[in-house]
Amino acid sequence: MSEAEARSRRVRGGGGAVRRAERTAVSIETARYIERNIPNFEVLTEEALEIIETNAETILEEVGVNFVQNPAALDRWRAAGADVEGERVRIPRGLARKLCATAPSRIVQHARNPERTVEIGGKSLVLAPVYGPPFVRDMEGGRRYATMEDFRNFVRLGYMSKWLHHSGGTVCEPTDIPVNKRHLDMLHAHMTLSDKPFMGSVTEPSRAQDSVDMCNILFGADFVQQNTVMTSLINVNSPMTFDDVMMGSLEVYAANNQACILSPFIVGGAMAPVSVAGTLTQVLAEVLAGIAYSQLVRPGAPMIFGAFVTSIDMNSGAPTFGTPEAAHITYGAGQLARRMGLPYRSSGSFNGSKLPDAQAAYETANSLNVGLLAGVNFMLHSCGWLEGGLVSSFEKFVMDADQLGTLHHLARGVEIDTNAQAMDAIREVGPGGHYLGCAHTQANFKTAFWRSDLFDYKPFETWSEDGARDTMMLANARVRKLLNDYRQPALDPGIAEALTAYVARRKSEMPDAFS
């Protein structure tokens, strides 16, 4: 399909012909979000859960939380029955949990391509890429400050990644664009270079409003008011501090029916106690307070129970990733979220390595597996994270994105129908035979096993002749191929024009600010 043809078609609501044409045009396969057919792994006993829940209420009641520079929030809390003293909000036992009850247990986040709409909650798992790093790394350029072109390339890679359901948000910080304007370019990239769902800006309430306004152009204002089209990341300044910037953004999104992840940002030992139970208590208290607040802004606002947890290396002070303690917290927070009936965000391709090497992969695999089994519904950072979140790595992005396929297959669980039992095959082959040619193998082999699209499965000799490449080199080749194969998904030209005009107008209204 030519570019002109593409422009002549409207994507949303364009019907079957457009979708068929789109498939021909880009031939990009994206897996449906995961619906787990396996149990969750749980590490907390009923007794432990009750202790943590009781303690979290005690913290809210006795210690309280701070809502900083936000008189409107304090007014809302006072009206709801909390004890407000300065910026400190003490919440009577049970009130926060009661307020949280109006938040929905499952969120449908619409994509402009309806086939890529996701559901967040219940047994689902939606995978979104790395968020936030100021640096990027690739084999050619090494480590360097991220630019808008890097950002666009990550969005393109995300669009091309079969196992990734979501385009994410700040896949890297485009440091060549002024701080006050870069959200416009970032949203424009997600909206035009991909057709997967995405996240809004949270770095200032006005930028959240820009995000809503741009969605009004992309989806139509009525649609946005009635449906969730963004899921944005609201971090808590742990311990127990809700700042005006994040809360101001939350207020915009909640008022517009858009989803937020309310996420304590915890480096254990620094922003929370060094113990797992203590950290979970604080996480729960913070989530209760934050999500309760969202329901004061708009009852029914879609919210996600977030937990970003890492521990600290007490020798160096560095955050560490893929550790057992982070796993315990991730499992435990999942249990707490389910008891609140809320969707759960945690885990990711976390690691502290400087390179996409074995350390990066061990730590990442630990985290990804924990995320699946912990019942995470929205996994931000599921690919591309490097160096403790300072770096978005192109090679690691495609390595992790490939590994996300294993989560899909694990989540399927075990089939037990007659075909899966394979009794005829066992009878046919018998002792000493082999299954390679038997009828059951022939009928099932194509879908039986997950297969990496990246890893090397060749014999040693062939691998040596092919250049003896390690995973980083294979990944680099895959990055180049995916970016080369990338074709932009079609978008109604009127919408595309309106988005571009909006960005230009808003930029013209602001001075450049670089900090």
Added chain:
Amino acid sequence: MSEAEARSRRVRGGGGAVRRAERTAVSIETARYIERNIPNFEVLTEEALEIIETNAETILEEVGVNFVQNPAALDRWRAAGADVEGERVRIPRGLARKLCATAPSRIVQHARNPERTVEIGGKSLVLAPVYGPPFVRDMEGGRRYATMEDFRNFVRLGYMSKWLHHSGGTVCEPTDIPVNKRHLDMLHAHMTLSDKPFMGSVTEPSRAQDSVDMCNILFGADFVQQNTVMTSLINVNSPMTFDDVMMGSLEVYAANNQACILSPFIVGGAMAPVSVAGTLTQVLAEVLAGIAYSQLVRPGAPMIFGAFVTSIDMNSGAPTFGTPEAAHITYGAGQLARRMGLPYRSSGSFNGSKLPDAQAAYETANSLNVGLLAGVNFMLHSCGWLEGGLVSSFEKFVMDADQLGTLHHLARGVEIDTNAQAMDAIREVGPGGHYLGCAHTQANFKTAFWRSDLFDYKPFETWSEDGARDTMMLANARVRKLLNDYRQPALDPGIAEALTAYVARRKSEMPDAFS
């Protein structure tokens, strides 16, 4: 302590003074085997388990298994009530399971250093190194045929590895020693260079007998008859074939009260059906037949339910590792083993990579985590495996051995006592504070978080100045350091002399055979 001093002390039965001296001498810390305080992860429903168990009995009854070139085994089966036709043994429904009931549910395997004795079964997890590769790899020498000196170095590394409980068996094949003699040198190395428990030879019944005889020297013959001092690996020639070499070795070990792992060796799609349920059915049938047979040799012989599972890449025919299907089988086989009341062996540092790179680490981490959560009691290959088991890698050995620490910490579960609840800390710090200096952190930080002894936790700049090393380079330095720091554990000189004499005598009785 000088070598002469070391030689003057007897290790076993030497009492407290010897043990104190030993600790001073080598200052090698070894973690106790894991006792899980977390649940097992289970993927099969009760209904699925019953179907698989019923189908396995059907296979044993209708199809049967072959005991090859083993008339004594056929006689035993006939006497037990099986239907024997040529080498095919058809086992009436329920008979095999009934015979298996005399195998113990928990095995104590004694080490010559009593502090390193392990228990295999129940909630335990014992970690043993890679087994079997003909090649080794390190950064200096690349990939090459393994020698006896490589073997000794792996035993030394295993001895120095804190999180490794077991010295293993054929940590690599010492290809410079004749096939018919190398078991003697291998056992001698495990017995003298380490004081951790080890495995016996299975490559011929006479070599199993040599293993028992050498243990009689090391432990005393009475002790060996009454206690388990070896756990050896008996593979099934899947599908459903029990060869005379492996069964002959099993007969020697069972008769001498020594433990065996009865392990179907499965590449799914080749030696078993492509489906998970079909593979589990065949694995169960094979284990039932093999362990039942061991109980015909000696009721009460200690046996372990083994499952070595990998799938095949249908494009290239290569075995693949760390895949979701292998995970499902590992989880499911654990459930089947527990329902039989048998200790369970599976999982390991499996991967198909040619280098200790990111592919190796992703696949390995996937497998290690599955092994812990599947309830594995004995994890062979827990470190050092590379290239689908063709290569024992020195660097990967220390990488994996370091990661095994995460399994120990994960297995601890979550503490919920008053100290763990950390309420005083949360009250002390309050909103906006930090926990780094608080009393609770000071009291707990040393043991709160697992910390890698290998990975890089430095800031980017320091890491760059230190040579910008990847994990393989860090691991290489660690290999050199551990081998340099290695000190041989003390052993009674009379025993050492007798072992050396035994090896010399047996070697002199045989011609050199290289195949």
